[in-house]
Amino acid sequence: MPRATRFLLFSLALAGCSEFDLINKPLGGDGEAPDIEVDPSSIEFGLLSSGETEVKDFTVRNIGAGTLNVSDIVVGTGLAFKVLGPDVTFDLEPGEELAVDVEFTPMGADENFGRVLVISDDPDTPEAPVDLLGHGAVPDLVIEPASFNFEDAFIPCGATKDLTLSNQGSEELVITEIDYTSGGELSIPLAAIRSQLPIRLGPGDSTTVTVTYAPLSAGSDTGVLEVTSNDPVGVETADQNGEGAYVDEESEQFTEPGQPSVDVVMLVDQSCSMDNNQNAVDQGIPPFIAELQNLSDWQMSLIVDDHGCARGGVMDQSTANIEQLISNNVFSGTTSGAYLTERLLQLTSVALSQTGPGQCNEGMLRPGALLHVLLLSDERERSGINWSAWVADFETYVSAPDYLKVSSVVDVNSTCGDGSGPGGYLEASNYTGGSVLNICNAGWGTQLTDIASDVLAGIRTYNLSQPADPGTLVVTVNGVATTDYTYNASTNSVTINDPPVGEGDVVEVSYGVLSTCP
Known part of the structure; x- marks a missing residue:
């Protein structure tokens, strides 16, 4: 369709929107009324580049018999147009006219439409229109989508959306600044994007900006992308919205089943560096046992040998001189070529595997009882197998994972023993909710009651x-x-x-x- 035809159709469409029908012109007090005429009723400007302007005029004429009072001349639509005047408020006697200048500065590529309204006291045309059309040879930044709703995004996964920034104009687009504001859950990689500025896009070229919605809690957030460029508009924006939601409530x-039975399995590293811990054990075991006596149904096994069989068998509240029995055996273990004494998680597994009928640790574990493993070592666990694998193995011996606890007396800060620290033991204790004491503290034995209290606490973990x-x-x-x-x-x-x-x-x-x- 020819450009002139398109503009004519546009002008007719705008004219069709008028709310004012032709009516008989009322007369003033002296029997005379004004009648406005604008000429031409449409203006077409030329093809302009960025920064260029063109001025054309139209004439306001009074063809009536009374004085025409023009109260304003405004741009009804079209950011590319500006009324220069010389005046926008004036009176015209019958037969008088005044030329009004309009300036066009392209604000978009290709066709820029607009309309000027002349507001007067003409009784049948109080707003006389002048339709405007200009042509721009400029960069034109378009952000798509201009608005996007993530809708419900599940916490904490969220979602992403690519925004396309394209140059739909006829000259090079230069993006000089990008900014983003939100409540914190919507974001873009702003630092990385700004490091690429300025971004130059030829006509038809585009780039993308990825918006990430990462909701941390239920509720909504809104983000706004602002892009500054040499597009005549200056700043283009796009907004995004999201609603964080939980998968379910x-x-x-x-x-609480009450205080269950507790099976305590104590394993002690027999390395030479542990020799100076005999006194701490002698100090700690009596109050430890005394604390256990508050529980009606407990038993304890001591593992110090590489074969994993309990020294002294399975001990309980009926065992005579249990404190002395533990003290006499705690550092009397023998090691084989496997040196499992430095691999207490592995040694625990060996001991538990021999609790079946007829095996050396028969009776060590009871159905439905809590299993509390107590490990004493001044160096890291050296089995070479991740602690989580051993914990998973231990869990197969209890009725539910929360019936297992691992507590440790270990070199928490890597300050004694061989300096290798608590690796493996500390993680197993933390994971199962057990207690941890520092074996490097000379009086750690007196703190064994803390672990006994933890044993008495029962489950309380859900x-x-x-x-x-x-x-x-x-x-x-x-x-x-x-x-x-x-x-x-x-x-x-x-x-x-x-x-x-x-x-x-x-x-x-x-x-x-x-x-x-x-």
Whole structure:
């Protein structure tokens, strides 16, 4: 379609929008009325580049019999146009006219449409239009999509969206600045993008900016991308919205079974560097056993030999002189060529594997009992197998993973023994919720009661069935909320510190379920 024809259709379309119908012109008090005429009723400007301007005029004429009062001349539509005047408020007597200048500065590539309205007291045409068309040979930045809604995005995975920045103009586009604002959950790699500035795009070229929505909690966020360039508009924007949501809302109930039986398995490194710990053991074992006596159903086994069989058999509250028995045997172990004494996690596995009928550790483990493994060493675990594999092995000997705890007396800060630290032991203890004492402290034996108290604490740790957002946890004991609990992210479990949880008590844990990200 020829350009002139398109402009004519545009002018007719705009004219068709008028809310004013032809009516009989009312007369003023003296029987005379003004009648406005604008000539031409449409103006077409030439093809201009960035920074260029062109001025054309139209004439406002009074062809009526009364005085025409023009109260304003405004640009109704079209950012590329500006009314220069000389005046926008004036009176015209019958037969008078005034030329009005309009300036065109291209604000977009190709066709720039606009309209000027002459506002007057003409009774049938109070807003006389002049349709405008200009042509721009300029860079034209277009951001697509200009608006995007991520809708529901599951926490914490979120989603991404590529925004396309393209030059739809006829001259080179130079992007000089990019900025992004949001509530914090919507972002772009701003530093990396700015390191590439200025970005130059020829006509038809494009680049992309990736927006990442990473919701951390339920709720909405809005982000705005601002791009500054030599596009005559100056700054173009695009907005994004997102709503963070949990996969589900979960509520789980646990009924405390009461104080279960406890099977304690104590393993002691027999390396020479451990010799100076005899006194600490002698100091710590009596109060440790005394604390265990508060529990009605416990038993204990001491493993110090590479073969993994318990010294003194399975001991309990009926065993005579149990403190002396442990003291006499704790550092009397023998080692084979395997040197499992420096691999206490592996040695634990060897000991547990011999608890079947007719084996040397028969009776060490009882169905439904808690298993509490106590490890003493001043150097790292040297089996060469990751601690998590050993813990997984230990869990096969209990009725549920939360019935297992590993506690350690180890070189926490790598300051004694051979300086190799607590590797393997510390991680196993932390993962299972056990206690950790520093073997480098001379009086560590007196702190063994802390581990005994941990044994007496029973379970009080509840494994959740779904991945939980810790910020959403609500914990109640018998319907009363408590905030004195510990959440272990690695095991996805809640341990209640207070109030004490007794037999028959009902623990309820509610939380938002996190998505498992691909």
